Amino acid sequence: MNWNAVRVSLELALTTSFFLLIIGAPLAYWIAYSQKRWKFLVEAVVALPLVLPPTVLGFYVLIGSGPRSPFGKLYQQLFGSTLPFTFEGLVVASCLYSLPFTVQPLAAAFSAVDRRLMEASWTLGVSQWGTFVRVILPASLPGVITAFVLSFAHTLGEFGVVLMVGGNIEGVTRTVSIDIYDNVQALDYAAAGMTSAVLLVFSFVVLALVYAANRQIWKLWPAPLK
Amino acid sequence: MAGTSEVIAAPGKISATLIKRYSSGFLLDCRFEAPIDSAKVTALFGPSGAGKTSVLRCLAGLEPLSSGKITFGEDVWNDVAAGIFVPPQKRRIGYVFQDYALFPHLTVEGNVGYALRHLPRPERHRRIEEMLALLKIEKLARRYAGELSGGEQQRVALARALVRAPRLLLLDEPLTAVDEPTRQLLRTELRGLLKKLGIPAVLVTHDWTEALALGDRLVVISAGRILQCGTPQDVFSRPAHVDVAAALGTESVETGEVMRRHEGMLEVRAGKTLLHVADRGGDYRSVYVCIRAEDVTLEIGAPIQSSARNHLQGTVVDITPRGLGVLVELDVGIRLFASITRQALHDLHLAPGSSVAASVKASAIHLIPRPSV
Numbered sequence: 001m002n003w004n005a006v007r008v009s010l011e012l013a014l015t016t017s018f019f020l021l022i023i024g025a026p027l028a029y030w031i032a033y034s035q036k037r038w039k040f041l042v043e044a045v046v047a048l049p050l051v052l053p054p055t056v057l058g059f060y061v062l063i064g065s066g067p068r069s070p071f072g073k074l075y076q077q078l079f080g081s082t083l084p085f086t087f088e089g090l091v092v093a094s095c096l097y098s099l100p101f102t103v104q105p106l107a108a109a110f111s112a113v114d115r116r117l118m119e120a121s122w123t124l125g126v127s128q129w130g131t132f133v134r135v136i137l138p139a140s141l142p143g144v145i146t147a148f149v150l151s152f153a154h155t156l157g158e159f160g161v162v163l164m165v166g167g168n169i170e171g172v173t174r175t176v177s178i179d180i181y182d183n184v185q186a187l188d189y190a191a192a193g194m195t196s197a198v199l200l201v202f203s204f205v206v207l208a209l210v211y212a213a214n215r216q217i218w219k220l221w222p223a224p225l226k
Numbered sequence: 227m228a229g230t231s232e233v234i235a236a237p238g239k240i241s242a243t244l245i246k247r248y249s250s251g252f253l254l255d256c257r258f259e260a261p262i263d264s265a266k267v268t269a270l271f272g273p274s275g276a277g278k279t280s281v282l283r284c285l286a287g288l289e290p291l292s293s294g295k296i297t298f299g300e301d302v303w304n305d306v307a308a309g310i311f312v313p314p315q316k317r318r319i320g321y322v323f324q325d326y327a328l329f330p331h332l333t334v335e336g337n338v339g340y341a342l343r344h345l346p347r348p349e350r351h352r353r354i355e356e357m358l359a360l361l362k363i364e365k366l367a368r369r370y371a372g373e374l375s376g377g378e379q380q381r382v383a384l385a386r387a388l389v390r391a392p393r394l395l396l397l398d399e400p401l402t403a404v405d406e407p408t409r410q411l412l413r414t415e416l417r418g419l420l421k422k423l424g425i426p427a428v429l430v431t432h433d434w435t436e437a438l439a440l441g442d443r444l445v446v447i448s449a450g451r452i453l454q455c456g457t458p459q460d461v462f463s464r465p466a467h468v469d470v471a472a473a474l475g476t477e478s479v480e481t482g483e484v485m486r487r488h489e490g491m492l493e494v495r496a497g498k499t500l501l502h503v504a505d506r507g508g509d510y511r512s513v514y515v516c517i518r519a520e521d522v523t524l525e526i527g528a529p530i531q532s533s534a535r536n537h538l539q540g541t542v543v544d545i546t547p548r549g550l551g552v553l554v555e556l557d558v559g560i561r562l563f564a565s566i567t568r569q570a571l572h573d574l575h576l577a578p579g580s581s582v583a584a585s586v587k588a589s590a591i592h593l594i595p596r597p598s599v
Contacts, residue, residue: 114327116323116325116327117327117329117330119286119288119314119321119323119327120321120323120327120328120329120386121329121340122287122288122313122314122315123286123288123314123315123317123319123320123321123387124340124341124386124387124390125315125316125318125341125390126315126340126341126343127315130343134340135329138331139330139331
């Protein structure tokens with residue numbers, strides 16, 4: 001097993017899921033509560049990574065973050081380096097790639113929150129932001145967990161985007177899925193099988209946990225109102 | 227529409243012209259005033275679907291108006307023409323939702339202290355404890371909302387709304403979600419509480435006994451429009467609209483005073499008349515005396531021996547057909563309605579001006595404790 005690849009994969013997945021929660025929560029809030037008629041357009045854009053081939057997404061990220069694009073230039077001026085073939089570049093690409101896996105569970109959870117609880121909070125003088133933190137988030141806890149775990153698992157398993165944006169630099173951008181591909185290319189089936197099995201078991205455990213959380217196997221909070 | 231939206235801000239009252247179109251096609255078009263200078267309770271009374279809750283939501287700022295204006299004392303809460311909308315957070319109101327909307331992830335303490343986050347911890351705890359004691363729910367402090375009965379939830383919801391001393395309390399069917407015996411008890415308590423704290427309230431109810439027991443003023447609403455405003459007695463005894471009469475049922479309602487309690491019977495003075503009423507318990511003096519027209523029997527000639535405790539001499543004021551029978555309006559010292567058949571009307575030769583005796587059983591007189599000012 002290539003433990004370096006495992007470390008890169010875990011770091012990437014954790015960083016991505018963390019940033020996605022921060023980016024995804026306001027986006028999901030807007031999708032859940034906005035009355036705008038063009039909301040469906042935003043929903044469609046958020047869902048794009050579900051249907052686009054990872055290579056297409058990777059291609060655009062590569063071009064968009066390259067030194068000739070406006071974003072790439074800005075990034076280079078700010079941080080003194082370019083994004084492609086770096087860990088940071090991978091994080092940006094992964095955030096785009098896993099966006100629907102964060103936003104959709106969050107939006108579903110937010111819109112399932114009893115509206116009267118929010119209204120009760122407002123009439124008690126608590127701001128929209130305060131209400132989000134103190135009522136909506138606790139009430140959507142299973143959704144938040146689902147969003148985090150799904151984007152974590154999805155990032156862990158990505159291949160095409162990583163290959164396009166990250167290249168294959170040992171210890172920096174070589175993730176588990178690419179390591180497996182390399183092993184197979186080198187006809188090292190034992191190593192590939194070992195890593196694949198670890199990924200398989202890990203993914204299964206993660207998904208089982210998500211479904212368990214959604215079924216309220218554990219009490220995330222006390223008994224619901226009668 | 228333009229003519230109806232002149233609301234003049236004035237101290238001591240809420241003035242509201244509420245016009246709100248809903249996507250369902252429902253149109254709310256109400257104009258009313260409610261006193262706020264003391265602990266006055268305004269009861270919004272009407273059948274379900276009349277728009278009562280919508281009025282409350284507009285007052286709370288949970289729904290902006292389509293047009294119109296709301297002023298609270300000298301503050302403007304919503305003025306569509308001037309582009310003013312004060313959000314619910316800034317109106318300093320207390321809102322008790324119909325099914326209470328307690329936060330399920332918080333304990334009773336957490337719910338009651340929810341609005342007090344900005345206070346230092348000792349002060350917050352003092353205020354929470356004070357409020358729990360006031361509503362007699364200290365023992366529930368560490369329970370979660372899901373572990374409470376309907377009556378307990380109602381108390382917690384009240385405590386949560388009252389804890390930051392709102393300028394106005396809005397109550398949406400506060401007693402519908404609890405069972406009947408509890409409701410009687412809570413009604414008396416709620417009344418006392420509102421008077422004690424001196425907070426004006428607007429209350430929504432479809433139950434006329436509740437409207438009578440809690441309201442200093444009644445606002446009758448039906449199909450999105452205000453039909454009548456006034457004191458409960460005015461509205462009940464002189465319904466201004468057939469819809470109001472229909473909503474109330476044919477009842478004679480008079481104010482009365484309990485003069486004497488004796489061996490399970492009460493003597494109640496209403497107008498110039500002394501009534502004998504079965505004592506159903508409770509300690510009160512001022513009451514509304516309610517008598518259903520169906521429970522009044524008419525007699526002419528010499529008084530007969532009867533089990534009915536009340537025999538009231540008087541004259542017929544008016545006779546109106548109603549359904550299969552007629553409704554006879556009497557003056558027996560109080561205004562009294564009797565519902566009798568056409569056959570009985572014919573046999574007794576009744577006409578306006580006729581002398582008649584009305585008899586009512588002591589158990590057929592319903593007393594509703596009246597808010598004492």
